[in-house]
Amino acid sequence: MPTLFHQPLDVASRFVRLVMGEYGVEAELEVEKVWLRRHDFLVLNPAATVPVLQLDEAVLVGPTPLVSFLAEAREDGGAPLLPRDPADRAEVRRLIDWALLILEADVSAVLVLEKALKRQIPADQGGGAPDTQAMRIARDALGWHLSYLAHLLTGNDWLTGERLTQADLAFGAAISSLDYLGEIAWSDHPAMRDWYARLKSRPSFAPLLADRVTGVVPPSHYEDPDF
Amino acid sequence: MPTLFHQPLDVASRFVRLVMGEYGVEAELEVEKVWLRRHDFLVLNPAATVPVLQLDEAVLVGPTPLVSFLAEAREDGGAPLLPRDPADRAEVRRLIDWALLILEADVSAVLVLEKALKRQIPADQGGGAPDTQAMRIARDALGWHLSYLAHLLTGNDWLTGERLTQADLAFGAAISSLDYLGEIAWSDHPAMRDWYARLKSRPSFAPLLADRVTGVVPPSHYEDPDF
Numbered sequence: 079m080p081t082l083f084h085q086p087l088d089v090a091s092r093f094v095r096l097v098m099g100e101y102g103v104e105a106e107l108e109v110e111k112v113w114l115r116r117h118d119f120l121v122l123n124p125a126a127t128v129p130v131l132q133l134d135e136a137v138l139v140g141p142t143p144l145v146s147f148l149a150e151a152r153e154d155g156g157a158p159l160l161p162r163d164p165a166d167r168a169e170v171r172r173l174i175d176w177a178l179l180i181l182e183a184d185v186s187a188v189l190v191l192e193k194a195l196k197r198q199i200p201a202d203q204g205g206g207a208p209d210t211q212a213m214r215i216a217r218d219a220l221g222w223h224l225s226y227l228a229h230l231l232t233g234n235d236w237l238t239g240e241r242l243t244q245a246d247l248a249f250g251a252a253i254s255s256l257d258y259l260g261e262i263a264w265s266d267h268p269a270m271r272d273w274y275a276r277l278k279s280r281p282s283f284a285p286l287l288a289d290r291v292t293g294v295v296p297p298s299h300y301e302d303p304d305f
Numbered sequence: 306m307p308t309l310f311h312q313p314l315d316v317a318s319r320f321v322r323l324v325m326g327e328y329g330v331e332a333e334l335e336v337e338k339v340w341l342r343r344h345d346f347l348v349l350n351p352a353a354t355v356p357v358l359q360l361d362e363a364v365l366v367g368p369t370p371l372v373s374f375l376a377e378a379r380e381d382g383g384a385p386l387l388p389r390d391p392a393d394r395a396e397v398r399r400l401i402d403w404a405l406l407i408l409e410a411d412v413s414a415v416l417v418l419e420k421a422l423k424r425q426i427p428a429d430q431g432g433g434a435p436d437t438q439a440m441r442i443a444r445d446a447l448g449w450h451l452s453y454l455a456h457l458l459t460g461n462d463w464l465t466g467e468r469l470t471q472a473d474l475a476f477g478a479a480i481s482s483l484d485y486l487g488e489i490a491w492s493d494h495p496a497m498r499d500w501y502a503r504l505k506s507r508p509s510f511a512p513l514l515a516d517r518v519t520g521v522v523p524p525s526h527y528e529d530p531d532f
Contacts, residue, residue, distance in 0.1 A: 124453065125403065125407055135392055136391070136392035136395060138395050139395075139399045140398070140399055140402050142369060142398060142402060143394075143395040143396075143398035143399045143402065144395070146394070146395070146398060147391050147392070147394070147395045150391055150394070151391060164363070164374050164377055164378060165362055165363035165374070167370075167373070167374070167377070168363060168365050168366075168370040168371070168373070168374045169370075171367070171369060171370035171373060172366045172367055172370045175367050175369060175370065176352065179406070180352055226351065
């Protein structure tokens with residue numbers, strides 16, 4: 079069976095797990111403590127990042143190469159969760175980059191590091207007490223990103239229209255990680271709540287919602303599809 | 306004609322210009338001073354980043370969505386500079402992400418900002434004197450990245466083997482920008498020099514080498530294919 083090296087709250091890892099779930103691709107999950115820079119992992123990926131999917135025939139590094147590989151393997155048959163129209167595809171890819179790069183740098187990477195990873199990382203490798211100023215700046219940025227998400231959802235069931243695409247899975251990955259950390263005030267975001275409830279009820283989401291991270295307890299609504 | 310909004314030393318913009326040159330896609334170039342957050346540009350791309358390609362039928366934002374769109378438009382005919390084998394494609398995409406995200410964050414974005422952009426950006430928007438400590442850290446990281454590039458080129462004409470791919474254009478974009486800034490000590494990197502000389506002699510490279518940035522003069526070898 080393939081092996082997916084991942085981190086439980088890492089957004090790119092969650093995105094890949096959701097796509098694999100939707101595509102029906104199974105893998106054994108291995109949590110990789112990337113900060114340890116384990117030799118055998120660096121051989122697979124010298125950049126020391128997750129996700130990495132190890133198959134018999136290839137090692138797939140990073141969310142975009144990995145998901146493109148899986149989608150192209152399906153082009154003959156099932157739906158790869160990408161629109162057929164080239165301009166619509168470009169819009170889905172723009173939003174994936176937004177969730178995995180921009181929202182990630184502004185918000186998700188900061189809050190996951192400060193609230194979860196720093197508890198696990200040794201002090202001499204960057205662990206320790208959270209940086210409250212960095213967290214405050216990230217939370218300010220989150221407000222702006224959630225307004226943009228609400229704008230995208232105006233009049234739509236899914237981010238780019240009437241159909242679920244990889245863009246929903248990328249933003250869903252990001253929101254689920256922030257929700258685990260108690261960072262989403264759902265009562266302020268009814269449209270996003272409806273969208274996220276639809277995502278959460280998909281079977282591909284169940285394994286993510288069952289994950290737990292050492293030392294961080296998610297809010298009571300985290301697993302509930304009718305939150 | 307399409308319009309490409311870009312920045313002359315921005316690596317993602319250079320990558321897109323090279324791909325467009327190889328594909329024979331022409332566009333009018335507009336230098337976008339992204340730090341001004343011009344309203345009409347934010348309408349095209351609320352993230353206020355370049356490159357953005359404005360076509361009649363679509364607005365393409367960001368290097369991966371943009372290049373995927375152009376490559377898919379050609380799938381029926383010409384060579385999109387991607388290998389046919391799915392695992393080889395994933396390797397090309399991994400290296401594009403390396404050049405445009407990892408090398409970018411560690412090195413290119415820092416040196417382009419400190420040495421070129423800060424001369425143009427008003428002081429109250431982040432311009433001013435360069436941060437010499439940030440530049441020192443970026444230069445240390447550059448040494449490691451160039452060793453990795455040399456490792457990839459061992460025994461190969463191009464980064465992933467015998468054929469030019471989008472990965473060469475992505476790394477070529479990054480190296481050309483750093484070379485403009487005088488950051489590449491070519492005598493220390495003979496294998497990379499041979500590879501870059503092959504790239505530089507391609508017609509797609511000529512417009513990049515002719516560009517000049519306000520206040521920063523490139524080294525005398527910058528334009529010379531036999532440097």
